[in-house]
Amino acid sequence: MGLLGSTRRAEKLREFYGLERTRKVIAADLLAHVTRDTVLQDKGLLRKEKNGRKGYSDPKQKSTKMEPSGIGFMMAKALARAGAKQVYILGRRQSALGKAMVAHSNIAPLPCEVTSKESLQSAVDVISKETGFINLLIANSGIYGPPKSFAANDSIQDLRKRLFEEVSMESFTETFHVNVTGAYFTLLAFLELLDAGNKKALEGGYGAPAKLGSKVPTIQSQVIITSSVSGFSRDKNSCPAYAGSKAAITHLVKHASTNLAVHGIRVNALAPGIFPSEIADIVINSRDVENEPPGHPSFIPARRFGREEEMTGTILYLASIAGSYCNGLILNF
Numbered sequence: 051m052g053l054l055g056s057t058r059r060a061e062k063l064r065e066f067y068g069l070e071r072t073r074k075v076i077a078a079d080l081l082a083h084v085t086r087d088t089v090l091q092d093k094g095l096l097r098k099e100k101n102g103r104k105g106y107s108d109p110k111q112k113s114t115k116m117e118p119s120g121i122g123f124m125m126a127k128a129l130a131r132a133g134a135k136q137v138y139i140l141g142r143r144q145s146a147l148g149k150a151m152v153a154h155s156n157i158a159p160l161p162c163e164v165t166s167k168e169s170l171q172s173a174v175d176v177i178s179k180e181t182g183f184i185n186l187l188i189a190n191s192g193i194y195g196p197p198k199s200f201a202a203n204d205s206i207q208d209l210r211k212r213l214f215e216e217v218s219m220e221s222f223t224e225t226f227h228v229n230v231t232g233a234y235f236t237l238l239a240f241l242e243l244l245d246a247g248n249k250k251a252l253e254g255g256y257g258a259p260a261k262l263g264s265k266v267p268t269i270q271s272q273v274i275i276t277s278s279v280s281g282f283s284r285d286k287n288s289c290p291a292y293a294g295s296k297a298a299i300t301h302l303v304k305h306a307s308t309n310l311a312v313h314g315i316r317v318n319a320l321a322p323g324i325f326p327s328e329i330a331d332i333v334i335n336s337r338d339v340e341n342e343p344p345g346h347p348s349f350i351p352a353r354r355f356g357r358e359e360e361m362t363g364t365i366l367y368l369a370s371i372a373g374s375y376c377n378g379l380i381l382n383f
Contacts, residue, residue, distance in 0.1 A: 120327035128362040164232035170239040183246030195225030195291035229295035244271040307378035316377040325356035
């Protein structure tokens, strides 16, 4: 049964988050779109698919795109189960998209490559024709990039060999091309649909004004971009390409949130730690976080990895009235 698969569950969710309109907000008229690239979240897909994307739809008209595993799919499932009428999942691997569609009847797959403006425009055209607007765009694309990092005990010669000789500029730049450029141009591609979402709200749709005659939606259209705690890390184990790209997209979120506010479009970011996924499983299976001492270089205060319910609660919070006051937020968790 879905997250809001019954009145009882909906009531529990409302009580937990203190929301009076949880079901209505999530399932009434939210059209969302999630993008995902299967790099950080899906390790197994990382090498084969650099630019997968995902999205979800609103209860009345919501669209989303993402992969059938990892952080992206966690968010898509949460939104779909919460009442999204349709979920658009954008990605390169049709088999993966098909599995997601089978898992949820309100999920519709769309082929898309986030590093191609033509592909992004094609996805926009399809969604424009079918729904005409979106309320939420989730840009979750990303790749890990060259797995080369600093080492405290290495000599200058060893560092140069590993970071300069063993890493090509092309592979380093590609990480930024997907994680930063791809995410940023995804945001730009969907601006008109996000603007249409605000106009739809003024007509009584998802996020309708609280007061009759008001020209300000209660829930303005929103873009959520997946960054990472790595964007704030200076640990030697953090790979420069990945950490640098996440730091870059984090600042672009802040920059866009300020400059799109005049248009009523909010921009926020998630900066999660390690959550279950194909790409993170190697790390998860190689560490005993419950017994790692506080002095461990990668010590996790919670002494565990992130869980799906935490990702679910986070995205539902931001998509609902409870998170409607957030803009320029970088949520570390």
